[in-house]
Amino acid sequence: MRRRETLRLILLMALPLLLLSGLLVASIATAGPKKKPPSFPLILFSQATPDDYIDERACARCHAASAASMANSPHAPYMQDPHLALGFQGCQACHGPGGPHVAHRAEADHPYQYVISYTRAKPAEIAQACLRCHNDTLTLDHWRRTGHARANVTCTDCHQIHWRDRLGKDQAGTQGQKDPAGILDPAGKLARTPVFPAQPEPKALLKADEPTLCGRCHQAEANEFRHNFHHPVPEGRMVCSDCHDPHPTKDLRKRFHTFKQNCITCHPEVAGPFVYEHDPVSDLTGDGCLECHRPHGSSNPRLLNAFSRGLCLQCHSDKATHFTGRTCWQAGCHASPHGSNHDVLFFRP
Amino acid sequence: MRTLTTMGLWIWLAVACGAQQAPAPQTAPPASQTPSKTDSSSAGQAGSQQSGDQAASGNQTGLPPAPGGGPVKDRPLHPFLLLDGGWSNWNLTGNERKFRQYATPPQDWFLKDLRYRPLITPQKEDLFVSLKDIGQTDYRGDARLALEYGRLYGRGFLSENKFFDPTTFVIDPSEWRGYGLLASQALTRDFSISLDYRDDEERLRFAPPGTAGGPAFPDLSQSNHYWDLLASGKLGGRGYAGLSFVDNRYSDHTGTFPDVSTQSVGLSYLWTPLDTVGVDAGVSRMWISEPDLPANRIDRSAISGDVEIGPDTNLQLAFQRQHLDLPEVRNAWVRDNQEGSFLLSHHLPGWNLQVGMRFRQAYRIRGDQSFVDTPHWTTLQGRLTGRIYSHLRLNVRGFYESLGNSPPSVLSDPQSLYWNLRDSVSARLDGNWPNVSGYVTYTHQHERNSGRQTEVSGDLYTVGGVWQMTPALSLFGEFAHESWYGRTLDTSFPTLGNFLPDSRIGVVELAWNLPRRLQVSFNYTDFATYNDNPLLLPDGNTHGEFFTLSGSYQFRHGESIGLVFSPWAYSDAVVGTMDYNTAVIMVTGSARF
Numbered sequence: 038m039r040r041r042e043t044l045r046l047i048l049l050m051a052l053p054l055l056l057l058s059g060l061l062v063a064s065i066a067t068a069g070p071k072k073k074p075p076s077f078p079l080i081l082f083s084q085a086t087p088d089d090y091i092d093e094r095a096c097a098r099c100h101a102a103s104a105a106s107m108a109n110s111p112h113a114p115y116m117q118d119p120h121l122a123l124g125f126q127g128c129q130a131c132h133g134p135g136g137p138h139v140a141h142r143a144e145a146d147h148p149y150q151y152v153i154s155y156t157r158a159k160p161a162e163i164a165q166a167c168l169r170c171h172n173d174t175l176t177l178d179h180w181r182r183t184g185h186a187r188a189n190v191t192c193t194d195c196h197q198i199h200w201r202d203r204l205g206k207d208q209a210g211t212q213g214q215k216d217p218a219g220i221l222d223p224a225g226k227l228a229r230t231p232v233f234p235a236q237p238e239p240k241a242l243l244k245a246d247e248p249t250l251c252g253r254c255h256q257a258e259a260n261e262f263r264h265n266f267h268h269p270v271p272e273g274r275m276v277c278s279d280c281h282d283p284h285p286t287k288d289l290r291k292r293f294h295t296f297k298q299n300c301i302t303c304h305p306e307v308a309g310p311f312v313y314e315h316d317p318v319s320d321l322t323g324d325g326c327l328e329c330h331r332p333h334g335s336s337n338p339r340l341l342n343a344f345s346r347g348l349c350l351q352c353h354s355d356k357a358t359h360f361t362g363r364t365c366w367q368a369g370c371h372a373s374p375h376g377s378n379h380d381v382l383f384f385r386p
Numbered sequence: 387m388r389t390l391t392t393m394g395l396w397i398w399l400a401v402a403c404g405a406q407q408a409p410a411p412q413t414a415p416p417a418s419q420t421p422s423k424t425d426s427s428s429a430g431q432a433g434s435q436q437s438g439d440q441a442a443s444g445n446q447t448g449l450p451p452a453p454g455g456g457p458v459k460d461r462p463l464h465p466f467l468l469l470d471g472g473w474s475n476w477n478l479t480g481n482e483r484k485f486r487q488y489a490t491p492p493q494d495w496f497l498k499d500l501r502y503r504p505l506i507t508p509q510k511e512d513l514f515v516s517l518k519d520i521g522q523t524d525y526r527g528d529a530r531l532a533l534e535y536g537r538l539y540g541r542g543f544l545s546e547n548k549f550f551d552p553t554t555f556v557i558d559p560s561e562w563r564g565y566g567l568l569a570s571q572a573l574t575r576d577f578s579i580s581l582d583y584r585d586d587e588e589r590l591r592f593a594p595p596g597t598a599g600g601p602a603f604p605d606l607s608q609s610n611h612y613w614d615l616l617a618s619g620k621l622g623g624r625g626y627a628g629l630s631f632v633d634n635r636y637s638d639h640t641g642t643f644p645d646v647s648t649q650s651v652g653l654s655y656l657w658t659p660l661d662t663v664g665v666d667a668g669v670s671r672m673w674i675s676e677p678d679l680p681a682n683r684i685d686r687s688a689i690s691g692d693v694e695i696g697p698d699t700n701l702q703l704a705f706q707r708q709h710l711d712l713p714e715v716r717n718a719w720v721r722d723n724q725e726g727s728f729l730l731s732h733h734l735p736g737w738n739l740q741v742g743m744r745f746r747q748a749y750r751i752r753g754d755q756s757f758v759d760t761p762h763w764t765t766l767q768g769r770l771t772g773r774i775y776s777h778l779r780l781n782v783r784g785f786y787e788s789l790g791n792s793p794p795s796v797l798s799d800p801q802s803l804y805w806n807l808r809d810s811v812s813a814r815l816d817g818n819w820p821n822v823s824g825y826v827t828y829t830h831q832h833e834r835n836s837g838r839q840t841e842v843s844g845d846l847y848t849v850g851g852v853w854q855m856t857p858a859l860s861l862f863g864e865f866a867h868e869s870w871y872g873r874t875l876d877t878s879f880p881t882l883g884n885f886l887p888d889s890r891i892g893v894v895e896l897a898w899n900l901p902r903r904l905q906v907s908f909n910y911t912d913f914a915t916y917n918d919n920p921l922l923l924p925d926g927n928t929h930g931e932f933f934t935l936s937g938s939y940q941f942r943h944g945e946s947i948g949l950v951f952s953p954w955a956y957s958d959a960v961v962g963t964m965d966y967n968t969a970v971i972m973v974t975g976s977a978r979f
Contacts, residue, residue, distance in 0.1 A: 111512055111514070111530065111532065113512070114510055114511060114512045114532050114535050114536045115532070115535060115536035117510065117535060118535035118536075118537075125575075170575070172575070172576040172619060172620045172626075173572060173575075173576055173577055173578040173618065173619040173620075174578075174618070176620065176626045176656065178624070178626070178656060178658040178664050179626065179656060181664075182664065182666075182692060182702075187731070187738070188771075227911075228893075228909045228910070228911040228932040228933075228934045228952075229932065229934075231934055231936040231950045231952070231972075232491045232934070232950060232952050232970050232972070233489050233491055233524070234491075234492065234498045234499065234518055234519055234972075235489070235492075235518045235519040235522070235524045235525050235526040235545070235547075236518065236526065237526060237528060237543065237545075238516045238526075238528035241530060256825060256848070256850055256864065257827050257848050257866075260848060260850075260864060260866050260891060260893070263891045263893065263911055263913060264889070264891065264913060265913055265915065265925070265928050265930060266925075267488075269488035269489060269549075271488075272488040272489035273489065273526070274488065274489055274547055302612075303586075305608065305610050305634075305636045305646070306590075306606055306608060306636075306638065306643055308636070308646065309646075309715075310674060310682055310712050310714060310715050311715065312714055312715065312716055313715075313716060313717050314715055314717060314718035316717060316718045316719075316720075317803050317804055319718055321710065321718050321720040321723070321748070322718075322720055322723075322748045322750070322761060322793070322804075323804065336868070336887055336889035336913070336915040336928075337887065337925075338552075338925045343842075343870075343872075343882075343885050343886055344885045344886070344887050344917055344919070344923075344926055345885055345919075345921060345923055345926070346885060346921075347872070347882055347884070347885020347886055348885070350840075350874060350881070350882045350885065351833075351840065351842055351872070351882065352803040352804075352835070352838075352840075353797075353803070354835070354838040354839075354840045354874040354875055354876060354882070355798070355799040355801075355838075355876070357874065357876040357878060357880075357881055357882070358876065358878060363921060363923070364921070364923065366603075372603050373603070378643075378644065381716075381717060386603070386604070386642050386643060
């Protein structure tokens with residue numbers, strides 16, 4: 038029996054590796070040139086000559102408001118370094134060399150094949166352009182593997198490069214035509230939030246505070262924070278990225294450096310390891326914290342997925358009539374349900 | 387004391403404002419004043435798809451201009467100091483612990499926000515500081531600093547918060563205070579190192595037990611010190627590497643829990659030898675130690691990859707293993723967790739299809755190294771996304787998971803405690819029209835433990851939408867309802883089904899932004915829980931009505947005034963002493979220098 042299980046284990050480990058290596062070899066063997074030639078927008082940079090880069094003050098002639106708002110963006114210092122190559126400085130670092138754009142500006146089918154317009158480019162093109170510089174946190178290959186990429190969500194859906202303040206008014210004092218960032222979209226807004234001003238400052242270049250921003254697409258999750266019991270996101274003690282990381286490289290910490298789940302970052306008292314672990318819920322064999330808790334919000338106290346002793350009855354169904362006086366952990370008995378260092382029945386921590 | 391502190395801050399800020407030599411906020415020169423405007427007569431010929439600011443002008447003749455010869459001499463730079471203060475009153479009657487369950491709003495005079503962004507060295511360094519509710523029970527400070535054109539970047543926060551375990555008993559508040567610092571240095575354009583430090587101090591006070599007596603869970607006074615070092619970036623032609631070290635030290639000053647010290651190192655590498663192939667691998671080792679107990683060790687390894695089989699088809703494979711050596715744990719006999727999965731994605735015209743399978747296994751041995759069992763879970767998952775019509779998008783996903791070799795319980799009843807079957811299906815329909823967008827979601831969840839004849843299932847509905855009535859006026863509404871069912875072998879009252887309450891949430895929000903100086907929003911949120919509550923416990927049959935009116939008006943030079951009025955009512959139909967009513971009034975005013 039044990040030998041069979043060991044064999045199954047070895048097979049389980051070996052099979053994906055074999056498949057992966059087989060596909061890798063097959064792909065390499067059948068592949069043509071190792072790299073595809075660059076396409077738009079990277080081709081703008083790869084084919085540019087130094088003469089194609091213009092003095093960026095020329096940009097401000099036509100794009101005065103954008104230039105002014107950019108100057109006050111937290112992004113600005115990164116682009117003014119004179120030691121950078123021309124293609125990484127100022128406006129042209131993001132929008133491509135200005136020479137072809139200017140030269141073709143009068144053509145009828147101009148101008149968006151000679152300049153990167155972030156309101157018109159495709160999601161993958163935007164990611165390619167942004168990740169020319171942001172390789173220290175994320176590469177294009179990382180981005181392609183994210184769920185956001187598969188759903189055509191790209192950098193500028195969340196990040197606002199030309200900085201605007203919270204009223205949608207840019208720092209140059211100009212008035213926008215329409216709320217370009219969608220920051221006034223109410224889907225993610227929560228009724229409690231205005232009463233608790235001590236909210237964390239949105240990370241640099243985000244279009245809005247995280248619950249509002251994420252709630253524009255993840256409405257069902259945003260709505261869960263309206264339950265009677267919820268993680269304190271509406272009150273500003275937490276933001277979405279405390280648990281979720283849209284940039285997968287930073288997930289390294291969360292993926293590798295926690296025993297059990299992310300939850301113990303803020304709840305270290307339940308991390309253990311305990312001498313007596315509550316086995317199915319300890320993330321060693323079951324689903325960990327999610328076996329009992331709904332992380333966004335719940336109508337039950339302590340974010341539980343059932344009320345009172347109903348939580349325990351889901352597994353311990355033989356205890357339906359066992360001391361029905363009160364909730365199992367509040368009746369003074371199983372006071373330490375996450376684990377105990379002293380008692381196998383979790384009577385005390 | 388709090389008022390004195392706030393007054394002191396106001397005085398300090400007044401002095402600071404007086405000393406501030408910031409120029410008046412500059413604005414971009416109006417288009418009519420720029421020389422380029424005179425050249426814009428043929429702007430319309432440049433194409434009809436000009437962006438908003440392009441439409442202002444278009445130099446047709448002199449491009450590119452000679453360096454230094456353009457009309458825009460320098461980019462405008464705006465140091466600013468923003469002061470936002472006000473007065474607030476809770477007008478609270480009823481259970482204060484429930485009202486302050488998660489946080490404490492400001493009370494009396496308070497400094498809502500102080501934000502300061504000075505100029506250090508124009509366009510080379512950047513500093514931003516924000517302090518909120520300083521002097522109040524809850525406060526928060528954030529800062530960002532970029533030096534040397536952003537090659538050295540820092541971020542930090544400082545915060546304190548008081549909250550309650552909601553109860554009918556009079557108890558002291560729980561407290562949390564923490565601060566964190568992050569510094570990141572770019573070694574090259576593609577590689578950086580970062581140091582993250584975080585310190586949390588928390589005092590948790592729990593509600594005492596109820597009528598059954600017995601010991602309460604003891605109060606805790608705990609601290610957690612965390613730091614990590616991460617080096618990451620491009621390495622090799624098409625590779626990305628990450629090397630990290632984490633140190634975490636937990637202490638409970640009450641002695642309820644032992645001190646726990648955790649260190650771990652991790653290494654990961656993403657390699658994309660071809661545009662169509664990527665491999666991501668990582669390993670880590672973690673050491674966990676407690677006083678007078680043998681050290682624990684956890685090793686993790688993971689490898690995943692994806693291959694583009696065709697122009698519209700992608701295959702992902704993943705495998706991860708976790709080996710646990712936890713000698714101090716006596717009953718959780720897992721020594722190895724393995725998980726393997728594949729996911730096949732295919733793009734059809736207008737549709738995306740994903741199907742996948744996951745296999746997970748736990749290898750369990752006792753502390754004396756004797757074999758126990760090997761439970762394994764097999765999961766089938768799928769997802770279909772696409773457009774039904776031009777304005778309607780459908781997203782359907784689901785999974786089916788079964789457990790094999792179910793582990794027996796070591797308690798009096800040997801039947802397994804694990805769900806041996808779980809399935810879920812979820813459908814979402816989104817509609818988008820020029821002024822209206824809406825969505826409907828439905829989710830069904832089901833879990834079954836066949837050995838114990840126990841089942842739990844739930845149906846969750848959400849309907850919502852936004853109507854942009856005018857460019858300045860929008861209406862948002864959403865309604866969500868959850869129904870839960872449960873049954874088990876023992877049907878004597880009270881049984882499982884009596885502890886699975888239904889609930890609903892409704893939201894209506896009207897937002898008015900006119901003419902971008904004035905913003906007003908009305909938000910009404912209503913929730914209710916329908917619960918058999920056979921033990922007549924608090925927090926089981928609740929109803930909340932939260933009305934929040936918030937508005938602000940911004941004057942021409944950046945000053946603004948704001949008002950928040952929030953009449954909230956919370957009631958518990960079983961335990962009336964949990965009820966509270968409040969009508970928070972918050973009046974604020976801000977000035978910008």
